[in-house]
Amino acid sequence: MPRWRHPRPNLPLTADDDVEMHTAAPPTPDLAALLPPAVCVLGLGLIGGSLARALRGRLPVSGWSPTPATRDAAAADGLEVAASLPSALRQAVRDDALVVLASPVTTFRSLLRDVAQHAPEVRLTDVASVKAAVAEEVSQITPGARYIGSHPMAGTAESGWAAGSPDLFRDAAWVTCLTEDTDVADWASVAALALSVGSRVVPAEPAAHDSAVARISHLPHVMALALAQVGAQGGALALSLAASSFADATRVAGTRPELIRAMCETNREALTDALDDALGLMGVARGSLASTGSLFKLAEGGHAARGRFEVRGDGMVPMTLSGDDMVDQLLAVGAAGGYVTGLSGAGTEFQVRAWYPDQE
Amino acid sequence: MPRWRHPRPNLPLTADDDVEMHTAAPPTPDLAALLPPAVCVLGLGLIGGSLARALRGRLPVSGWSPTPATRDAAAADGLEVAASLPSALRQAVRDDALVVLASPVTTFRSLLRDVAQHAPEVRLTDVASVKAAVAEEVSQITPGARYIGSHPMAGTAESGWAAGSPDLFRDAAWVTCLTEDTDVADWASVAALALSVGSRVVPAEPAAHDSAVARISHLPHVMALALAQVGAQGGALALSLAASSFADATRVAGTRPELIRAMCETNREALTDALDDALGLMGVARGSLASTGSLFKLAEGGHAARGRFEVRGDGMVPMTLSGDDMVDQLLAVGAAGGYVTGLSGAGTEFQVRAWYPDQE
Numbered sequence: 001m002p003r004w005r006h007p008r009p010n011l012p013l014t015a016d017d018d019v020e021m022h023t024a025a026p027p028t029p030d031l032a033a034l035l036p037p038a039v040c041v042l043g044l045g046l047i048g049g050s051l052a053r054a055l056r057g058r059l060p061v062s063g064w065s066p067t068p069a070t071r072d073a074a075a076a077d078g079l080e081v082a083a084s085l086p087s088a089l090r091q092a093v094r095d096d097a098l099v100v101l102a103s104p105v106t107t108f109r110s111l112l113r114d115v116a117q118h119a120p121e122v123r124l125t126d127v128a129s130v131k132a133a134v135a136e137e138v139s140q141i142t143p144g145a146r147y148i149g150s151h152p153m154a155g156t157a158e159s160g161w162a163a164g165s166p167d168l169f170r171d172a173a174w175v176t177c178l179t180e181d182t183d184v185a186d187w188a189s190v191a192a193l194a195l196s197v198g199s200r201v202v203p204a205e206p207a208a209h210d211s212a213v214a215r216i217s218h219l220p221h222v223m224a225l226a227l228a229q230v231g232a233q234g235g236a237l238a239l240s241l242a243a244s245s246f247a248d249a250t251r252v253a254g255t256r257p258e259l260i261r262a263m264c265e266t267n268r269e270a271l272t273d274a275l276d277d278a279l280g281l282m283g284v285a286r287g288s289l290a291s292t293g294s295l296f297k298l299a300e301g302g303h304a305a306r307g308r309f310e311v312r313g314d315g316m317v318p319m320t321l322s323g324d325d326m327v328d329q330l331l332a333v334g335a336a337g338g339y340v341t342g343l344s345g346a347g348t349e350f351q352v353r354a355w356y357p358d359q360e
Numbered sequence: 361m362p363r364w365r366h367p368r369p370n371l372p373l374t375a376d377d378d379v380e381m382h383t384a385a386p387p388t389p390d391l392a393a394l395l396p397p398a399v400c401v402l403g404l405g406l407i408g409g410s411l412a413r414a415l416r417g418r419l420p421v422s423g424w425s426p427t428p429a430t431r432d433a434a435a436a437d438g439l440e441v442a443a444s445l446p447s448a449l450r451q452a453v454r455d456d457a458l459v460v461l462a463s464p465v466t467t468f469r470s471l472l473r474d475v476a477q478h479a480p481e482v483r484l485t486d487v488a489s490v491k492a493a494v495a496e497e498v499s500q501i502t503p504g505a506r507y508i509g510s511h512p513m514a515g516t517a518e519s520g521w522a523a524g525s526p527d528l529f530r531d532a533a534w535v536t537c538l539t540e541d542t543d544v545a546d547w548a549s550v551a552a553l554a555l556s557v558g559s560r561v562v563p564a565e566p567a568a569h570d571s572a573v574a575r576i577s578h579l580p581h582v583m584a585l586a587l588a589q590v591g592a593q594g595g596a597l598a599l600s601l602a603a604s605s606f607a608d609a610t611r612v613a614g615t616r617p618e619l620i621r622a623m624c625e626t627n628r629e630a631l632t633d634a635l636d637d638a639l640g641l642m643g644v645a646r647g648s649l650a651s652t653g654s655l656f657k658l659a660e661g662g663h664a665a666r667g668r669f670e671v672r673g674d675g676m677v678p679m680t681l682s683g684d685d686m687v688d689q690l691l692a693v694g695a696a697g698g699y700v701t702g703l704s705g706a707g708t709e710f711q712v713r714a715w716y717p718d719q720e
Contacts, residue, residue, distance in 0.1 A: 153603050173601050204597060212598035216591045216606040222655070223583050224609060225662025226641040230634055231576045232665035236697030236717065237564060238572035239672040241533050243513050246576040246669070248608040249584060253666035257659035264655050274590055275646045279639065281586040286635045295582070295624050299617035302585025305592035306613035309606070312599040337596030357596065 030344030034192035035059055036098035036123055040088055042111060043103030044074050046155065047127050049164030051100065052079055054197040056166070060095065064088040065161075066103070073161045085111070089118035098189060101126035105266050108137055116142035125150045125190050129213060130267040131177050131206035148190040149177035149206055151213070152199060159256070170198035173339065177206050184326050188343055188350055200355075201340040203330035207270075214270035219278060221260050222271070224253040312337060321352040390704030394552035395419055396458035396483055400448055402471060403463030404434045407487050407512065409524030411460065412439050414557040416526070420455065424448040425521075426463070433521045445471070449478035458549060461486035461494075465626050468497055476502035485510045485550045489573060490627040491537050491566035508550040509537035509566055511573070512559060519616075530558035533699065537566050544686050548703055548710055560715075561700035563690035567630075574630035579638060581620050582631070584613040672697055681712040 039055055041048045041063040048063065052074070055061045062080040065071050075081040082088030092099050099119065101108055105128040115122060124145040128134050131149040138147045154172035156163065174194035178187055191201045204212070228250040231238055252260075264271055285298040316338065321329040333340065333354045342353035398420040401408045408423065412434070415421045422440040425431050435441040442448030452459050459479065461468055465488040475482060484505040488494050491509040498507045514532035516523065534554035538547055551561045564572070588610040591598055612620075624631055645658040676698065681689040693700065693714045702713035 153601055173603070175601065202597070202600060208597055209601075212594050212601050215594035215598045216602035219590060220587060220605045220609040222642065222645060222658065223587055224605075224666075225658050226638050226645070227580060227583055228662045228665035228669065229641055229658075230579060230637045232668050233637060234572050234575035234634075235695070236672070237562070237568055237695050238575045239669050240562060240694075240697040240699065241513055241535065241569075241572050242576035242669060242672075243533070245580045245584075245612045248611055249580040250666050250669065251608055252605045253662045254670065255663075257663045260663075261655050261659050264659075265649070265653055268649055268653055272646060272650050274594075275642065275649070277590045277593060278586050279642055279646065281589055282582065282635065282639055282642075285582060285586070286632060286639065289625070289628055289635070290632050293625055293628055295621050296617075298582065298585050298589075299621050299624075302588045302610075302613045303615075303617045303620075305588035306584075306610050308592050309588065309599050309602060309610065310614065312596070312602075334600075335595070335597050337600040339600065 028342065028344075031192050031195055031342065032058075033346070034188050034343060035196060036096065036189045036193065038062070038092070038095035038097035039100060039193070040064070040082075040092040040095075040097045041100045041102050042085070042088065043101065043107070044070050044079075044161045044164075045102065046159045046163045046168070047152065048100065048102030049074065049161040050154075050166065050168035051102065051127075051152075051197065053164055053166040054169060055193075058196060060097075062088065062091065062097070066107075070161050077161075085114050086118050089114060089122070092122055093119045096123070098123040098125060098193065101128070104262055105130060105134065106262055108134060109141065112137060112141040115145060120144045121146065123186065123189065124148070125193075127152055128266070129217065129263045131175070131204075131209045133210075133266055135177065135179075135206045146183065146186045148182070148186050149209075150190055150194065151175040151209065152194065153213075153217075154199075159259075167198070169194070172199050173202050174199035175202045175204050175209050175334075177209060178203050178327050178330055179205060180327060182327055184348065184350055185346075187330075188345070191340060191343060195340070195342065202338075203334040203340065205331060208335065210267050210270040211273070214267055214274040215277075218264045218267055218271045219274040221252050221255065221264060222275060223278065224250045225260070228253040315358040316355040317358045319354055319356050321354055322350070324348070326350060326352070388702065388704075391552050391555055391702065392418075393706070394548050394703060395556060396456065396549045396553065398422070398452070398455040398457035399460060399553070400424070400442075400452040400455075400457045401460045401462050402445070402448065403461065403467070404430050404439075404521045404524075405462065406515065406519045406523045406528070408460065408462030409434065409521040410514075410526065410528035411462065411487075411512075411557065413524055413526040414529060415553070418556060420457075422448065422451065422457070426467075430521050437521075445474050446478050449474060449482070452482055453479045456483070458483040458485060458553065461488070464622055465490060465494065466622055468494060469501065472497060472501040475505060480504045481506065483546065483549065484508075485553075487512055488626070489577065489623045491535070491564075491569045493570075493626055495537065495539075495566045506543065506546045508542070508547050509569075510550055510554065511535040511569060512554065513577075514559075519619075527558070529554070532559050533562050534559035535562045535564050535569050535694075537569060538563050538687050538690055539565060540687060542687055544708065544710055545706075547690075548705070551700060551703060555700070555702065562698075563694040563700065565691060568695065570627050570630040571633070574627050574634040575637075578624045578627055578631045579634040581612050581615065581624060582635060583638065584610045585620070588613040675718040676715040677718045679714055679716050681714055682710070684708070686710060686712070 038060040044065040064082040071081045121144045124147040152174040338356040340354045401423040404425040424442040481504045484507040512534040698716040700714045
């Protein structure tokens with residue numbers, strides 16, 4: 001595979017991390033050819049509404065929400081809104097559209113029954129923050145769907161149609177799931193969609209995704225909730241002294257509890273493992289502090305780990321993937337901390353441009 | 361006590377929290393009269409160096425550091441630097457100066473022996489992040505010193521003389537310690553110092569301070585260290601997906617391990633209690649997640665607690681304290697989440713202006 005040096009491309013971090021961003025390239029003609037013929041977004045909250053806006057002008061987009069007020073607001077903003085879920089799905093079949101499940105994950109079972117009835121072989125993806133459980137539901141309820149699980153790692157504290165922004169996905173990681181059975185052409189159309197809205201595409205197996213997000217998203221929510229309570233138990237004096245370390249560490253405890261629960265409870269198994277790891281480290285530190293008075297091990301280990309987080313994405317090199325073991329190559333890129341920034345091809349022959357940690 | 365309404369004065373939060381700040385008033389003639397005749401700062405790192413700069417032009421300031429390069433840098437910036445620790449302390453006695461211990465808390469035992477030898481009845485304060493242990497050391501080693509423990513809740517990621525800024529303490533909480541034996545005149549001179557550099561003064565008993573900071577500062581460090589490790593254990597995929605929730609929650613794990621240890625290990629008892637509370641909440645949540653699949657209790661409790669943090673300081677009213685139970689009144693203000701913004705008086709008669717949560 002060809003390799004060449006590039007001036008220190010970092011993984012994009014959040015804006016306040018103040019690092020140079022590696023912005024995804026604007027869609028190329030190659031990429032446009034891989035987009036699905038149309039997109040039908042089911043659920044028009046922050047993510048669904050942002051996706052509909054981001055795709056406007058690139059391909060035909062329609063949508064549907066179970067909430068009449070949301071449908072009215074989206075229609076007033078110019079979105080083509082279906083009159084009912086069955087009509088949305090039947091139209092998707094006629095258009096060969098990609099159906100995007102963008103409502104809360106707890107609603108998927110019901111939606112999938114409609115998919116099975118009205119669009120059993122449709123192109124299908126979702127944007128939920130857990131992937132193995134959704135893949136399992138899809139295979140049970142509508143096994144004929146051409147399903148590629150996905151998860152754009154983007155969000156704000158806001159929610160609802162009005163909060164949506166066409167720029168929400170720019171420079172965000174967008175996980176796209178693959179297994180050994182995946183049809184690369186189906187994956188390519190979902191990956192092309194994510195690339196076309198400015199995301200970097202991270203290929204991953206569903207279980208690997210769930211384990212990763214349990215550690216870097218769901219566990220931080222659980223720990224923020226616990227810390228917020230321990231702080232408040234200190235009373236008014238403690239809260240009046242709390243400064244940026246407490247404010248930052250508890251920020252996500254301000255997220256609506258039902259959203260935190262939907263995310264964490266759906267990823268119960270992986271989150272339990274991550275929680276056990278955290279409880280183990282904190283329990284050992286507690287024992288060490290109480291017996292010898294030392295926090296040496298936790299302080300050194302935690303500081304080194306934060307250092308690894310801070311340099312992730314340093315020393316990446318671009319590469320091009322091709323060949324008939326594409327699923328394995330893509331999964332290797334994601335597992336190594338790499339990501340996809342472009343693709344071209346058709347049928348079973350694709351060329352994928354990716355950034356990959358330099359092994360030298 | 362007189363009370364009146366004021367348009368929603370918030371406790372100052374960190375700058376990025378984007379709330380209106382209640383800025384301390386500039387020093388008044390009353391306040392200037394309460395300042396000590398001079399200040400001698402022992403330890404010229406971030407806090408000591410910032411304090412020396414903030415006081416410049418207000419009263420005579422001198423300093424000393426055990427590190428020759430630091431002494432040279434401070435002298436080059438115009439600070440009067442003592443040739444040795446004994447000469448710094450003897451000069452402090454001649455000037456009736458307030459001696460400020462601003463070096464790492466692990467050096468205090470040695471410094472206090474010099475205080476006992478060269479300035480046994482000097483005005484004395486410190487800026488360490490633990491207070492009961494330091495008060496105990498002072499009472500053992502130099503019991504004649506007129507000691508008032510203090511803790512400015514200010515800092516940056518930087519350290520050393522060069523990192524100092526005269527604005528470091530502006531709008532920060534500055535804890536000043538009181539016990540039933542405290543001479544209010546000694547407290548008033550330390551409080552005047554803190555007010556004169558723009559801090560809001562929070563009166564507290566040493567043990568109450570230690571318990572509070574264990575919960576809102578030391579525990580956040582411990583949890584950040586643990587979370588950073590659990591995230592990194594997820595490998596390159598997990599780190600590449602980590603976004604703002606992980607970045608914010610692990611930020612303080614980037615602090616130098618020896619600084620975290622000095623802070624946490626010195627406050628071992630209170631931190632162990634706080635850690636036990638966190639382990640209890642997380643352990644119960646883990647059990648609930650694994651057995652019933654629900655995070656209801658933690659999600660609701662943690663969200664409500666974060667809400668209490670976000671509204672701390674709302675609905676404060678100004679009041680004036682006076683009378684001969686001043687220690688009790690001051691401690692009541694701090695315990696309720698209030699703070700001192702001004703004072704005047706002399707001898708045993710002081711008038712203290714404070715903000716206090718509205719009880720109505």
